[in-house]
Amino acid sequence: MNLAIRDIRYHRGRFILTSIGLGLLLGVVMSMGGIYRGLFADALAVLNATQADLWVVQQDTNGPFAENSRLPEDIRYRIASVPGVAQASPLSFQTIQIERQGKPFRFYLIGYDLNGFGGPPVITAGRNIRQKHYEMVAAKAMNMELGQKIHLGLHDYTVVGITGKMVSSSGDPAAYVSLADAQDIQFKKDNNAIRNDRARIAAKVNEIQIISPAQAGFLNQNITGITESTHIVNTVVARLAPGANLPDVQDRIQRWNHFRAISNEEQTHILTKGMIEKAKMQLGLFRIILLVISAVIISLIIYTSTIDKIRVIATLKLIGSQNRVIVGMILQQSLLMGVIAYGIGYGLISLTYEKFPRRIVLEPIDMQLLFLIVIVICTIASFVGIRKALKVEPAEALGG
Amino acid sequence: MYSIEVDKLTKIYGKGETAVKAIVDASLQVRPGELVAILGPSGSGKTTLLTAIGLINEPTHGKVILDGAVVADEGWLPGLDLKRIRREKLGFIFQAHNLIPFLTAIENVMIALEINHLTRTEAKSRATELLASLNLGHRLNNYPSALSGGEAQRVAIARALANRPKVILADEPTAALDTDNGKNVMSLLKKLAVENHSAILVVTHDHRMVEGFDRIFEVRDGVIVQETQRDV
Ligand SMILES: Nc1ncnc2c1ncn2[C@@H]1O[C@H](COP(=O)(O)OP(=O)(O)OP(=O)(O)O)[C@@H](O)[C@H]1O
Ligand SMILES: [Mg+2]
Numbered sequence: 001m002n003l004a005i006r007d008i009r010y011h012r013g014r015f016i017l018t019s020i021g022l023g024l025l026l027g028v029v030m031s032m033g034g035i036y037r038g039l040f041a042d043a044l045a046v047l048n049a050t051q052a053d054l055w056v057v058q059q060d061t062n063g064p065f066a067e068n069s070r071l072p073e074d075i076r077y078r079i080a081s082v083p084g085v086a087q088a089s090p091l092s093f094q095t096i097q098i099e100r101q102g103k104p105f106r107f108y109l110i111g112y113d114l115n116g117f118g119g120p121p122v123i124t125a126g127r128n129i130r131q132k133h134y135e136m137v138a139a140k141a142m143n144m145e146l147g148q149k150i151h152l153g154l155h156d157y158t159v160v161g162i163t164g165k166m167v168s169s170s171g172d173p174a175a176y177v178s179l180a181d182a183q184d185i186q187f188k189k190d191n192n193a194i195r196n197d198r199a200r201i202a203a204k205v206n207e208i209q210i211i212s213p214a215q216a217g218f219l220n221q222n223i224t225g226i227t228e229s230t231h232i233v234n235t236v237v238a239r240l241a242p243g244a245n246l247p248d249v250q251d252r253i254q255r256w257n258h259f260r261a262i263s264n265e266e267q268t269h270i271l272t273k274g275m276i277e278k279a280k281m282q283l284g285l286f287r288i289i290l291l292v293i294s295a296v297i298i299s300l301i302i303y304t305s306t307i308d309k310i311r312v313i314a315t316l317k318l319i320g321s322q323n324r325v326i327v328g329m330i331l332q333q334s335l336l337m338g339v340i341a342y343g344i345g346y347g348l349i350s351l352t353y354e355k356f357p358r359r360i361v362l363e364p365i366d367m368q369l370l371f372l373i374v375i376v377i378c379t380i381a382s383f384v385g386i387r388k389a390l391k392v393e394p395a396e397a398l399g400g
Numbered sequence: 401m402y403s404i405e406v407d408k409l410t411k412i413y414g415k416g417e418t419a420v421k422a423i424v425d426a427s428l429q430v431r432p433g434e435l436v437a438i439l440g441p442s443g444s445g446k447t448t449l450l451t452a453i454g455l456i457n458e459p460t461h462g463k464v465i466l467d468g469a470v471v472a473d474e475g476w477l478p479g480l481d482l483k484r485i486r487r488e489k490l491g492f493i494f495q496a497h498n499l500i501p502f503l504t505a506i507e508n509v510m511i512a513l514e515i516n517h518l519t520r521t522e523a524k525s526r527a528t529e530l531l532a533s534l535n536l537g538h539r540l541n542n543y544p545s546a547l548s549g550g551e552a553q554r555v556a557i558a559r560a561l562a563n564r565p566k567v568i569l570a571d572e573p574t575a576a577l578d579t580d581n582g583k584n585v586m587s588l589l590k591k592l593a594v595e596n597h598s599a600i601l602v603v604t605h606d607h608r609m610v611e612g613f614d615r616i617f618e619v620r621d622g623v624i625v626q627e628t629q630r631d632v
Binding site: 320325 | 487515
């Protein structure tokens with residue numbers, strides 16, 4: 001006969017309530033693990049979708065995710081011609097905040113070369129961008145319909161396709177447009193601003209006494225040409241030819257072209273170590289604190305339920321029960337509480353994790369590890385009760 | 401042969417100035433099938449004597465022999481498995497029924513059998529039979545809280561009898577019951593002593609109940625002062 005289950009059955013109300021409480025606690029522990037994994041997945045989403053071997057960025061920067069990086073677009077041709085590089089493609093990134101239904105809405109706009117790579121990794125609805133202008137592919141989390149229009153910069157962009165769970169390293173949903181459109185949105189000024197700038201430059205140039213009006217005109221044209229240029233990108237991504245040596249190619253780009261060439265591995269390191277290490281530590285700390293709280297709660301519950309059973313335990317000893325019967329009862333109750341609480345927590349998080357504002361990734365290995373930890377905690381927590389129970393004298397069963 | 405033999409048993413609680421001599425040089429014997437009472441005022445040492453015999457309370461001096469085997473001689477014999485002797489040879493009945501609250505009537509009896517290594521099926525059929533013979537056939541699946549005082553005490557008796565012990569020790573089994581229920585319990589014990597050939601030692605200070613006993617030992621201040629043999 002299983003005394004643990006009999007006792008629980010008799011006191012089921014109390015048991016269920018405590019298990020639910022503990023289950024909620026464990027659910028939070030699970031979600032924190034999931035949030036950390038989610039941070040990780042988010043941080044690497046663009047990196048993994050791009051599948052580049054090299055990220056060429058402005059010299060001395062950790063761009064384009066951790067730091068600003070600006071490069072002239074045309075260096076893509078120079079990178080493509082480096083021996084060992086099979087393919088090079090420019091990318092631009094910008095975070096945009098707009099008003100949507102009266103609320104601020106942030107997203108991450110990625111501009112890519114329609115003939116290169118780095119575009120949307122999958123299309124789940126609609127189609128990919130085909131026109132060079134005014135088309136957009138939006139991540140599912142943007143909550144946009146096919147055919148819907150969004151006004152950015154000076155133009156309207158139409159959603160032609162939906163991609164999966166693409167997000168920026170800080171979790172904002174991503175949208176793709178052609179590189180030219182992205183540059184327009186980022187750099188193109190409206191006509192008034194252009195007119196003002198031109199007038200200002202012309203005034204300055206005309207002040208120069210030592211050049212002729214013809215020279216001034218020529219200078220004017222060139223300066224405005226450069227200042228109005230939108231041909232700037234944040235990174236040029238490259239894929240290597242089969243057999244190419246990564247460090248050699250990196251070295252060559254850094255030495256001859258004066259750019260920084262970050263390998264995929266280094267980029268992963270920058271994104272994870274630098275950007276989410278603190279979050280990891282914080283979440284880890286919270287998880288440990290919550291597990292300690294769970295352990296204390298389980299110990300307390302087991303201890304008080306043992307105290308409640310002193311007379312029962314004394315009676316069992318008096319009629320000759322072996323210690324293992326008594327130890328088993330307490331240990332099993334503790335374990336059962338842990339397992340049920342784990343089940344409740346697991347059920348809860350499985351039902352809700354997709355509704356969290358940030359991505360939650362539930363890794364089986366995390367869940368298994370937590371299960372093991374819960375088992376260990378319950379075992380240790382039951383010791384206080386067991387210690388008390390073993391000290392009970394059979395004579396305590398006697399008397400009023 | 402006696403089922404219970406006690407020879408010059410002394411129990412002293414504590415040491416030095418605060419020592420309490422609860423039982424001094426008590427000797428008694430109980431034969432199989434005998435129903436014997438220990439009678440005495442409160443604090444006279446009745447429970448002490450009973451628990452010293454029942455391997456719950458270690459005697460300070462003297463000998464205890466249960467079913468022919470010495471269990472205590474100037475303290476418990478070293479190396480004895482007290483729990484095992486308790487579950488195989490002894491049955492206990494208390495003033496308060498001491499049933500386990502979260503087990504039903506039948507489970508309370510079955511647990512005593514299962515810790516003594518009977519299978520679940522054997523335990524179940526023996527417990528059912530036993531409870532039926534005590535007129536509790538209709539209460540098998542009730543929790544103790546749903547039983548009357550008399551019913552609960554009969555379940556406790558069934559538990560004490562479950563392993564067919566040679567010795568049954570009862571501490572004021574009728575104290576919590578009204579006169580009718582108390583008399584029923586007493587006649588039940590009497591019947592069991594005869595049918596099962598058990599030695600039954602009952603502590604009581606309830607003079608209403610003395611009629612059924614074969615012999616009565618009276619205790620005062622830790623000393624057996626009188627032994628009364630009753631006509632059978
Ligand atoms: N564990 C103990 N430690 C110290 N003294 C004790 C202990 N148990 C009993 N005593 C003392 O021993 C004496 C005998 O107690 P016991 O319980 O045997 O009396 P009793 O005859 O059963 O009384 P009652 O009829 O009230 O149950 C009392 O003076 C009591 O205070
Ligand atoms: Mg007493």
